[in-house]
Amino acid sequence: MSDFSQLVAAAERRARRMSGLRTAGSVLLLGEGLLLLGVLALRLLRIEIPSDAWSPIAAVACAVAAWIGYAFGRRRIPALPALLLRLDFALDLDARLSSLHELRLRGDRSPYRRRLEALLDLSAFDWRKGIPTPRFGVTALASGVGCLGVVVFLSFHPLPPPLSETPAVDSTAASSRGSSQDQTDLGAPIESLPGIPPTMEAEDAIPQTEPASDATDAQPFRLDDVLSELSRLDSSDPVLGDAPTDELDRLLDERREEAAALGEMLESILERIRQEGGGLTEDERQSLREQAGQMGSPQAVEALMDLLEENDPEVVEDMIESMLSTLDQDDTPPDGEPDTGGGSQSMGPSDEEGSESEDSLTDIDPGEPTEGDTGEVGPAGSESDPSGGTDPGLVQTDEDSRQPYGGEGGAPAMEGDPDEEREAGFIREEAPATLGASGDVSPFITEGVPIEIPSSDSAPASYVVDYTRMQSILRARDMPDDAVDTVRQYFETITRGGS
Amino acid sequence: MISEKDLNQAATTFDRLSDAVTGVIVGHEAAVRGALIALLCRGNILLEGVPGLGKTLLVRTLAHAMGLRYSRIQFTPDLMPADIVGTDIITEEDGHRRFSFSPGPVFANVVLADEINRATPKTQSALLEAMEERTVSVGTHTYPLEEPYIVLATQNPIEMEGTYPLPEAQIDRFLLKANVGFPTLEELVEITSRNTEGEGIRLPDPVAGADDIVLARRAVREIPIAAGLREYVARLVLATHPIDESAPAMVRDYVEYGASPRGALAVILAAKAHAFLCGEPNVRPADIEAVFGMALGHRLVLNFRGEAEGIPPADLLSDVWNKVRAV
Numbered sequence: 001m002s003d004f005s006q007l008v009a010a011a012e013r014r015a016r017r018m019s020g021l022r023t024a025g026s027v028l029l030l031g032e033g034l035l036l037l038g039v040l041a042l043r044l045l046r047i048e049i050p051s052d053a054w055s056p057i058a059a060v061a062c063a064v065a066a067w068i069g070y071a072f073g074r075r076r077i078p079a080l081p082a083l084l085l086r087l088d089f090a091l092d093l094d095a096r097l098s099s100l101h102e103l104r105l106r107g108d109r110s111p112y113r114r115r116l117e118a119l120l121d122l123s124a125f126d127w128r129k130g131i132p133t134p135r136f137g138v139t140a141l142a143s144g145v146g147c148l149g150v151v152v153f154l155s156f157h158p159l160p161p162p163l164s165e166t167p168a169v170d171s172t173a174a175s176s177r178g179s180s181q182d183q184t185d186l187g188a189p190i191e192s193l194p195g196i197p198p199t200m201e202a203e204d205a206i207p208q209t210e211p212a213s214d215a216t217d218a219q220p221f222r223l224d225d226v227l228s229e230l231s232r233l234d235s236s237d238p239v240l241g242d243a244p245t246d247e248l249d250r251l252l253d254e255r256r257e258e259a260a261a262l263g264e265m266l267e268s269i270l271e272r273i274r275q276e277g278g279g280l281t282e283d284e285r286q287s288l289r290e291q292a293g294q295m296g297s298p299q300a301v302e303a304l305m306d307l308l309e310e311n312d313p314e315v316v317e318d319m320i321e322s323m324l325s326t327l328d329q330d331d332t333p334p335d336g337e338p339d340t341g342g343g344s345q346s347m348g349p350s351d352e353e354g355s356e357s358e359d360s361l362t363d364i365d366p367g368e369p370t371e372g373d374t375g376e377v378g379p380a381g382s383e384s385d386p387s388g389g390t391d392p393g394l395v396q397t398d399e400d401s402r403q404p405y406g407g408e409g410g411a412p413a414m415e416g417d418p419d420e421e422r423e424a425g426f427i428r429e430e431a432p433a434t435l436g437a438s439g440d441v442s443p444f445i446t447e448g449v450p451i452e453i454p455s456s457d458s459a460p461a462s463y464v465v466d467y468t469r470m471q472s473i474l475r476a477r478d479m480p481d482d483a484v485d486t487v488r489q490y491f492e493t494i495t496r497g498g499s
Numbered sequence: 500m501i502s503e504k505d506l507n508q509a510a511t512t513f514d515r516l517s518d519a520v521t522g523v524i525v526g527h528e529a530a531v532r533g534a535l536i537a538l539l540c541r542g543n544i545l546l547e548g549v550p551g552l553g554k555t556l557l558v559r560t561l562a563h564a565m566g567l568r569y570s571r572i573q574f575t576p577d578l579m580p581a582d583i584v585g586t587d588i589i590t591e592e593d594g595h596r597r598f599s600f601s602p603g604p605v606f607a608n609v610v611l612a613d614e615i616n617r618a619t620p621k622t623q624s625a626l627l628e629a630m631e632e633r634t635v636s637v638g639t640h641t642y643p644l645e646e647p648y649i650v651l652a653t654q655n656p657i658e659m660e661g662t663y664p665l666p667e668a669q670i671d672r673f674l675l676k677a678n679v680g681f682p683t684l685e686e687l688v689e690i691t692s693r694n695t696e697g698e699g700i701r702l703p704d705p706v707a708g709a710d711d712i713v714l715a716r717r718a719v720r721e722i723p724i725a726a727g728l729r730e731y732v733a734r735l736v737l738a739t740h741p742i743d744e745s746a747p748a749m750v751r752d753y754v755e756y757g758a759s760p761r762g763a764l765a766v767i768l769a770a771k772a773h774a775f776l777c778g779e780p781n782v783r784p785a786d787i788e789a790v791f792g793m794a795l796g797h798r799l800v801l802n803f804r805g806e807a808e809g810i811p812p813a814d815l816l817s818d819v820w821n822k823v824r825a826v
Contacts, residue, residue: 085727086826089784098725099781110721111503115780 003122008080008101014131015083016074021133023073024066025140031062032147039154055155059148066144083131090130096120262291262300263327270320279313467491501718509715512707513539513776519564519703524557525693526686532776533677533793534561534651538712539719539772542674542765543630543650545615545665545797552679553690554653558611559702565712566705567608567647574618576661580625584635600637605629608645608709612652616662623669626650630672647712653679667756667800674765675790676797715775722771724782729767731825732787736763738819739799747818753805754815758798765794784825792816 035058084098091097096116103113269284280288285308292304303323310316467488474484501509513535520531530546534557537544546554555571562569572583585603589596604610605626615623629635633644652673654665670676682690694700738745739757750757769790770782777786796812805815 081726081730082826085725085731088725089826094779094781094783094785095725095728096781098727099723102725103723108500108723110500110723111506112721112723112780114503116723119780 004100004104004117004120007097007122007127008084011083011087011127011131012078012080014128015078016076018131018134018137019076019078020070020073021141022137023076024070025134025137025144027069028062028066028144029140029147030144031065032059032144032151035059035062036147036151036154039151043154055151059151062144062148066141087127087130090132091125091127093120093125258291258295258300259327262295262304263324265291266320266324266327270317270324273313273317273320277313279311279316280308501714501721505714506718509711509718510775510778512711513715515706516561516564517776519706520557520560523560523693523700523703524553525689526682527553527557527679529793530554530557530677530679532773533675534558535776536769536772536790536793537651537674538565538647538649539715539775540674540765540768541647541649541716542768543652543672545670545673545676546651546653546679547656547676548653548679549657549681550655552681554679555611555613556700557679558609558651558653561651562609563702564705565609565647565707565709567709567712568645569609569611570604570607571611571613572604573613574615574622576617576619576663578618578622580622583622583625584629584637587638600640600642602642603635605635606642606644608647608649610648610650612650614655615652616654616665618663620663620666623663623665626652627669627672630669645709647709647716670797671759671761673797675769675793677793719768719772719775722774722780722782724767724771727825728782728784728787731784731823732763732766732770734823735787735791735819736760736766736795738823739795739816745823747822749810749815749818753801753808753810754799755802755805756800758795762795762798765798766791769794788820791820 035055039055080101081098084101085095087093088095088097096119100113100116100120103110103116265287269280269288272284273279288304288308292301292308295301295304303319307316307319307323310319470491471484471488474487475481517531517535520535521528524531530548533544534546536542538561546557548554558571559569572578581603583603583605585601585606587598588601590599591597610629612626615626629644629648630650633646633648635642635644655662734745736758737743738747739750739754739762740746741751741754741757743757746754746757766787767782770786773786773789774780774782779786792813795816799812799815801810801812
């Protein structure tokens, strides 16, 4: 092959590559740009995608499309005469390359061909300068890669959801998970939430921030530590929203029913053992097994299994008494606290009772008063008041330093106090530093947490928590943002649910 | 296929011819170059300029330098077609009378149609066949013209009274139209010096023959032009049409009809001849640019607005040239 033929072939190859580069860059920029716009739109609209791998898959798809575009661009054969003429113009060759190509195509042996070949010293110029790397292709390729990087970055660094725009289901689910977690297994990572019934698990799968779970996986933390930190907070600038907690209410009702059924069963067994002596009968074991199968809490199931495996009647009796005492303790509302019933059924261990957490039989969130069991609370104990779900971890023993504060359930107690006449609007009040053994369960939630109490009697009673301060403290302890969100959602749910 | 020797001979011949013409004609390089190009392309040329600029002298010099038969036709309003192409006349020989054809001045190698726009369109049209087909039809007979054949016409652009503008069909037959401009100071001094001293203008001796011209024409046609440049020329011609999407704004505004396909042929052929005269082995973009105005300027038909505003075709073509890119 002559030098000229080699030049033409090489120029054609390079032109194909450049064309492929242009096409690939265009495709990649278009694809990644659209992907980035989509991601941004989804983030702005707070729409979550329930898959961890969607963004890498989309990015890879765009890269594959770019590669296909490159292949397609290479196949777009540039018109050789036009390509050579472009070379002629770029290299100022007076159209000699393209003219010689024309003569060679015709098989012309005229003197003109010899003259052209003599004039064209192919080694005297760099033909590659005539087919430069396309700026657009390179720029588009770089922009596409940049978009890809931004997409990947965004997929692993989600923005925290806005304080006032938490999806209802998410809030409820997260709150439920948090409340049941802290009562049963405060030592476990927050993402491993036991005791949630299948229905709740299914709802949890709906819109959860994926990166949040990743971050939690990578950095587990203990909710009781979080809550103890919160308990040391001062109240300031709280803001409460209106997150519905119907799902939480339903869950808590189920937990209470399970606990009540278990308590009745254990009491009957204990009474029989005391009267008749002996260990568990087969019927009782069967009943307890069935009950264990219905319990949502692994700890409760574990305690029941330990009981079932025990054959010593005295030990069995002790274990039943211990379980009943735990149930009684959880069922008994603190003295003087108006929000009783379910709202005071703290089954989980407190900070001080951390060692007893394994003995908890249920992970029922007792902070949900019903209309029936909040009678002495009045309107404050509304059926949807989640603030009654006192976190046992926040229970303090210093009753003297405590005021009967609470969530919405506690608000009527404030209304009933003639000294607490408030003007319309909001006034800022400090939450009590300590709580008594009984009373409104709301202070247990807001213990040490900056809260704000509406001053208008006509306005719906509500408490708000200073999430800003709360978040700053949690983040100062390197807590992941999603965990902070979970805590926030927990407080949102228990403090304003049902309002 | 032309040989190296023939190519060299043709190139040498036209070098000598060009030198002979420019030795007599002072200035007017574009017109001289246009005349040579038209000669090389087997075409005709229209020289436009005011009287006294040496148009007739140019044609006479060219004819003398080539040693070809030369005729001059002074076009006037009363000139008849038969005065150009010839006519059948009755002759008597051996007591028998019969018609015989008497050729007109069009039967020559180099024909100067001086002030062609002064004749009526009917008479102007008498040249059409000779210019294009190189034949003359009289009665039922068609007479071929001797090669090489070239018509060089002149017209006065300012003295328009009593003139008949050339019809489009005829003006399209001219391969090129060259403007003969006024000489510069130096050229004028040289002109006066040559014409007022000694024996005055002395026409050159023949430096080429008919065969040389034919050989050179073959060499010109074999000059290669890149396919990309051919397409470029086609796009240039299309851009002179106001209805074409590539036409610039001026063309859309002032042109009624653009150049014909014959215009594209003229550009390419003239570019080849220009490259030949420049000693280049191929057509360059510069060759196209050099002949673009001469080949297409007279083929644009301006609309009323263009005529009213006196838009020079050169401006329109410059706009086209600037807009249409080769690559």
